[in-house]
Amino acid sequence: MGRRGNPYDNAKAESFMKTLKIEAVYPMDFHTFDDVAKHLPHFIDDVYNKRRLHSALAYLSTQQFEDQHASLRDESDP
Template identity: 60%
Template sequence: MSSVANPYDNAQAESLMKTLKVEEVYLAGYESFSDVAARRPIFIEEVYNTQRLHSALGYLSPHPFEVKRARQGGQFS
């Protein structure tokens, strides 16, 4: 997270929430809150972190980006 009064962390959170709603919630047709609670972690781990491309990461998904950086010995900023 960023420092106090720095709005950048909010933009990242808002982006994740928009993606979650558009690519999962609106399409899934959930019938109860428990359906949402059960599926949300699966979407984040299996789709958002491993399949979905992120422009800020050079159009890689987070997991392959982290593996690539680890192989290069790079530090995360």
């Protein structure tokens, strides 16, 4: 761990950056840095964190996973 230039050392960040580029940056036609600064927080907050399917969550969106978890927790409460 910690070797310079080795993407395996930082796999989660590398995976996120790949997703960000492919799904949010490359399809858009940004003209200024302000365009990027306005669009990317929306993508991260509203798309990546809430609606995008995540393999670590059994291919559920975070919202679906949280809803499922809450319903299971509610069922187990006496």
